[in-house]
Amino acid sequence: MTEILTPQDIARRTAAAAEAAVAAGRELGLTVTDARVLYELFSVVVHLAPSPVVARIPTVLSRHVSLDSLAHRQRAELDVARWLAGQGVPVIPPSPLVPAEPVRRDGFSMTFWQFVEEDRDKRTDYAANAAITADLHAALRTYPGELSFLSAVEPEFIEEGLATLAESPDLVDPADLDRARREWQVLAPLVRSRATFEERFPHIDLQPIHGDSPPANVFSGVDGDLYSDFELVTLGPVEWDLAQLGPELEAAYDQQARANGMRPLDEDVLRFVNAVGMLRIIAALTLVPQLPALRGYLTPTIEQWRTTAFAGGLAG
Incomplete structure (x- = not known):
């Protein structure tokens, strides 16, 4: 059986991450006397x-x-967020009080952001x-930095998972795993090669996203509202x-895209990204030992996936 972290294990991990952030912040010259954890899931977020x-x-990571x-x-994230802020785009920017660089401390790599007070009474309108x-x-189209093609898919994460x-x-039904592995054989070439993707579509x-x-x-x-989390x-x-x-x-996206003079979403590409996204969800089962609550989020989506076309219908 896979060893699952206990609530006590997770609490210790959170405390260690918060302590590392406090120590790093003080080394950078920040006054930190009342640090508090604002949020924790895949990352621990601490107000210094x-x-x-x-x-x-980040505390929940694949091998x-x-x-x-x-x-x-993290450097790419900081650079994009800083550039967007400079363009007047509403985004949570890196903190101007410390260098916009990731900091390594006690086995963690962390980034520092401007504190923004949350409107806790507002309901999320997706x-x-x-x-x-x-x-x-529309704003990202002119971002001048270099980015890798579909690195967000993290193909190594899928294959390792x-x-x-x-x-x-x-952690997984063998039939689900068999299907996922066969789907990845179909989809991986489109993820790993920009030329293959462009030949198919x-x-x-392509643009920064x-x-x-x-x-x-x-x-x-x-x-x-502010855009955030460009990890x-x-x-x-x-x-x-x-x-x-x-x-x-x-x-909702298509309506605003047309208003901006941009193309609407393409149905064929949606099928592709939805199929790849599902394989990331299957691979994310490997993170359940680090984050047991994750299973409850993943299971309904996997059940729905079983009813969908193989590899988003792209295998033919």
Whole structure:
């Protein structure tokens, strides 16, 4: 059986991440006397009060992610967020009080962001967030930095995950794993090669995109909504940012995209990104030992996946 972290284990991990953030913040010259954890799931987010700085410390990571590769990803995130803020785009920016660089401390790699007070009374409107994702895409089109093609898919994560699950029958139904492995054989070439993707979808333009479901990563600040969490920023089709979100949110995006003079979402590419997104969800079962609550989020989606066309209907 796979060893599952207990609530006590997770509490110790959270405390260690928070302590590392406090120590790193003080070394950077911040006054930190009343730090508090604001949020924890895949990362621990700590307000280094009274300084107006938030540290984000990723704590639930797959085995293929090293501190070096994590820092590389974090540098891209910091650069994109800083650039967007400079363009006047509503985004949570890196903290101006410390260098915009990831900091390594006590086995963690962390980044520092400007503290923004949350509007806790506002209910999340995912359709509205999908619409403003089109505005984000419009802004990102001119981002000058270099980004890798579909790095947000993390093909190493999928491949490592499917291999690990073969040794963890308590985490996955063998029939599901067999289907996932066969689907990956179909989809992997389109993920790993920009040329192969463009040959299959010659009419689709590629651009910088958020990479991690921006409609779910709009922060409700007291002074307005802000884009956040660009940890998986990548070059790809805009459809990737709407993967697994369904017709209602797709329609909300399309309406705003047309208003911006941009193309609507492409049905063929949506099938592709939805199929790839499902394989990431299957692979995410390997993270359940680190984050047991994750199983409850993944199981309903996997059950729905069993009813869908093999590899999004792209195998033919």
